[in-house]
Amino acid sequence: MPEDGYEWKKYGQKFIKNIQKIRSYFRCRHRLCGAKKKVEWHPWDPSGYLRIVYEGAHQHGAPEAAAAPPGAQLQGGGASSNRYELGAQYFGGARSQ
């Protein structure tokens, strides 16, 4: 579980045959928060390729650590239907930063 600065609660995990990847479903610890996060990775990939997909925006204060990851502070928009696709983020070793 790579920490991106926010607090998440895992509520599900399924293997998507369509892409042959495992997808974990995370939700913000606050029920009133419409922020969600999906992480998918290759179960047999020893590298550490993780695709973090952020959905929605946090409706409560965000931790200072949240300002660490690039592109994660796209809060300046609308809590309607903004999809934060941070694309392929590399955690666990391939981080250049």
Place this chain on the structure above:
DNA sequence: AGCCTTTGACCAGCG
């Protein structure tokens, strides 16, 4: 006691 994590089952949409 509270919180978090994990697995199975259920529901909805599509072909």
Place this chain on the structure above:
DNA sequence: TCGCTGGTCAAAGGC
């Protein structure tokens, strides 16, 4: 209409 996939919720166990 049925089967399949994707997504979500609930319950149990451990720290």
